[in-house]
Amino acid sequence: YGDSPPVETVVTAQGRVAFLDRVLQELGMQRPVLVSPSMSGRFSLPFLLEQGDRLSGFVPIAPVGTKDYTAEQYRRVQTPTLILYGDRDTGLAPQALQNLQHLPEHHVVVLPGAGHACYLDKPEDFHRALLGFLRQLK
Numbered sequence: 001y002g003d004s005p006p007v008e009t010v011v012t013a014q015g016r017v018a019f020l021d022r023v024l025q026e027l028g029m030q031r032p033v034l035v036s037p038s039m040s041g042r043f044s045l046p047f048l049l050e051q052g053d054r055l056s057g058f059v060p061i062a063p064v065g066t067k068d069y070t071a072e073q074y075r076r077v078q079t080p081t082l083i084l085y086g087d088r089d090t091g092l093a094p095q096a097l098q099n100l101q102h103l104p105e106h107h108v109v110v111l112p113g114a115g116h117a118c119y120l121d122k123p124e125d126f127h128r129a130l131l132g133f134l135r136q137l138k
Contacts, residue, residue, distance in 0.1 A: 013046035033057035041065040052079040066099035074102035081106040082133040086114025
């Protein structure tokens with residue numbers, strides 16, 4: 001929750017991209033779908049913008065850091081994206097949506113009655129939306 005001790009390798013966006021790249025390599029993952037709730041946006045967004053072609057899909061759930069990038073940067077991404085959030089998340093979700101809506105291959109699902117951690121508040125609805133998105137990927 002942001003209270004981890006600082007690690008020099010992930011201080012910069014480039015370092016976080018390299019870290020996530022290493023994780024995917026170590027796990028032997030080829031074209032995974034990256035699910036990114038909240039604080040993980042600091043890792044997922046720079047990776048998406050720099051190496052989004054390595055992903056089969058992207059599922060941001062009100063991630064932090066969306067305002068750090070321009071509409072033009074988002075428009076260059078061709079990764080299929082499911083923007084998911086709860087309608088009770090009135091803080092971070094609207095800001096994230098405002099920025100992420102520039103992704104050309106996006107679809108939005110709003111979970112009624114769910115807050116910031118919509119996957120915990122409405123797990124069945126969350127999984128239904130996620131599985132529907134996964135089924136339509138190539």
